[in-house]
Amino acid sequence: MTDMTYTIALMGNPNTGKSTLFNVLTGLRQHTGNWPGKTVTHAEGEFTYRGATYRLVDLPGTYSLYSNSADEEVARDFLLFERPDMTIVVVDATALERNLNLALQVLEMTGRVIVAVNLIDEAKKKGIHINTKKLAAKLGVPVVPISARNREGIDALLDTVDAMAHGRINTTPLSIQYSPDIERGIAKLLPLVKDIMGDTYPARWIALRLLDGDASLLQALKQPPQLLIKEGNAYACCGSVKSV
Template identity: 60%
Template sequence: MTETYRVALAGNPNTGKSTLFNALTGLKQHTGNWAGKTVTLAEGTLTHKGINYQLIDLPGTYSIFSNSRDEEVARNYIVFEKPDVTLVVVDATSLERNLNLALQILEMTRNVIICINLIDEAEKRGISINERLLTRRLGVPVIKISARNKTGFPLLLDTIERLAEGKLVCEPARITYDKDIEIKIASLEPFVAEMVEDRISSRWVALRLLDGDESLLDELKSRLKVKEGSA
């Protein structure tokens, strides 16, 4: 049986994320509600070089801090469902603002591709983006695309394939916080690592717990309890 890889699309609202999803999946998609949530889920399929992919269009969010139901859904999918690849779609004309979400996701998962969308609009405005420099700085592939015109799609699809199949290994840049926060992370992380093992980034969980993310704590308790009960 041919393996199907899962690819999640994340991004701020109005970055063209759903346009990219539609362009990649065409008519091979359907919508429904997330289990137990009043949040619409769009899923679609894509075949590239004989490999099948299931694409999940996550709700558009400005952060993954569980301040809203949409943010919780997007966060939980990336952290707990562990897609093989997460595409973070950013707007080339508002790159600085959009990269905030990208940096948050890089703390959660390694297999990330940054898609700089609307590159045609950026060029019209005289905006030049050095994707190779960003790739080196962020430690993950950064690809310029135009979802409307399907510009950059061959490179994007080949990069998804390489990342999903383990031919490409990402080393996301780690954000270093001030000394006091780093000391607290270092003291908390061993306890978190013992609890979550290697299923989730213990550093990211420690950060969220230090920030008082009760929603994540409840989710961890619920999901770890399920795993223990099924063992």
């Protein structure tokens, strides 16, 4: 018997191996469709580990959460309104600087983040060494090196998921400091946002998006999008990721 189900959002830039990791974790316990009211593909699956069940939602590959496209809006809205128990951000070890842009944006929305540095095998071939311990200390969240296609580091990733799900990891996510003008604008908006939204949503992130004139976010806050509902037995079979 499983004790409860945790929801994990899976995020990353296109071509980071995110879908490969999704397939490794969920196997045949997955299904696809479209997001409600969108033509954007939705993939969701399940796996079990150490007595807990995890619902893994593979969000569209995006470079940002700035609502410049339907993919970005879907990813943003899922984090904002469904508030997953944790988010795994998959980054490409061979293009780390570019990929971390999305990770930093996610950290502005939630601190319950695990960064999975994928394609670590390709990085080694190119002579790239990534000090994941230093990166974790800088970002304030766990960083796990993996090679999804070779199934390297998957056990370590699952152990980290298990630890975060059960409250054994405390994160201190890096907070980006902007120019003095922007910080003053955020400071003015924060009390208003908190007064209207309470603690339900990430107030600093919302204030930042309002300063940026994000009309799509305003519309979403007025009328939250329809969230996903699992209907019946949506999964094909009963495979699972087992504890070693």
